[in-house]
Amino acid sequence: GALVYQYPRRTICKSGTSMRMECQAVGFQATSVAWYRQSPQKTFELIALSTVNSAIKYEQNFTQEKFPISHPNLSFSSMTVLNAYLEDRGLYLCGAREVGGYAEQFFGPGTRLTVL
Amino acid sequence: QQQVRQSPQSLTVWEGETAILNCSYENSAFDYFPWYQQFPGEGPALLISILSVSNKKEDGRFTIFFNKREKKLSLHIADSQPGDSATYFCAASEGQQGTGSKLSFGKGAKLTVSP
Numbered sequence: 001g002a003l004v005y006q007y008p009r010r011t012i013c014k015s016g017t018s019m020r021m022e023c024q025a026v027g028f029q030a031t032s033v034a035w036y037r038q039s040p041q042k043t044f045e046l047i048a049l050s051t052v053n054s055a056i057k058y059e060q061n062f063t064q065e066k067f068p069i070s071h072p073n074l075s076f077s078s079m080t081v082l083n084a085y086l087e088d089r090g091l092y093l094c095g096a097r098e099v100g101g102y103a104e105q106f107f108g109p110g111t112r113l114t115v116l
Numbered sequence: 117q118q119q120v121r122q123s124p125q126s127l128t129v130w131e132g133e134t135a136i137l138n139c140s141y142e143n144s145a146f147d148y149f150p151w152y153q154q155f156p157g158e159g160p161a162l163l164i165s166i167l168s169v170s171n172k173k174e175d176g177r178f179t180i181f182f183n184k185r186e187k188k189l190s191l192h193i194a195d196s197q198p199g200d201s202a203t204y205f206c207a208a209s210e211g212q213q214g215t216g217s218k219l220s221f222g223k224g225a226k227l228t229v230s231p
Contacts, residue, residue: 004159006159034218034219041223042203042223042224043221043223046219093159093160095219104150104162105219107152107159107160107161109159110158110159
């Protein structure tokens with residue numbers, strides 16, 4: 001079956017520092033990877049949508065300068081939160097979609113970021 | 117602007133009852149509607165989905181009823197079990213075969229099934 005792994009599951013960083021999180025698709029080829037942030041109130045915010053062989057599209061209020069994303073192949077993506085502050089806290093979710101199929105998006109367990 | 121709305125925000129049912137979670141949307145171009153189930157500390161898991169060409173989709177105890185004209189859909193969980201207690205998210209996107217299309221999520225509905 002389709003599985004998405006995320007690493008690390010939890011991380012704590014000091015205010016002003018950066019941290020990198022990874023997303024691995026297993027059992028399918030992830031043509032597109034969407035990175036979301038889920039707030040403590042459970043609301044989903046789409047950060048960016050990355051499609052292989054296309055430019056990464058960032059949503060309003062999110063920039064490449066703050067959340068650089070790498071999507072080098074059909075099974076792996078990473079995102080870094082640069083210069084993290086309190087408002088960056090939350091659960092960062094990676095959602096991956098299969099090549100050529102319908103729009104099913106499979107999520108990983110998320111990386112929970114705490115900023116001190 | 118919230119493109120996908122869910123109601124109620126929380127629901128409590130007794131074990132064995134049918135839980136009904138509602139969802140409505142604004143964008144007429146939405147044609148794919150997945151429901152996700154999320155347990156505390158975990159990521160959302162795809163539960164069941166429907167395309168706008170259908171008005172009903174069943175998978176075991178889970179059924180989606182879809183009304184395109186009214187831009188509404190609902191998730192029915194029959195014979196609810198305590199293990200179904202979770203937060204359920206309705207989502208929508210347009211261009212169901214487009215890998216570049218993004219999902220819009222509702223704010224979720226917390227379901228509690230009491231034994």
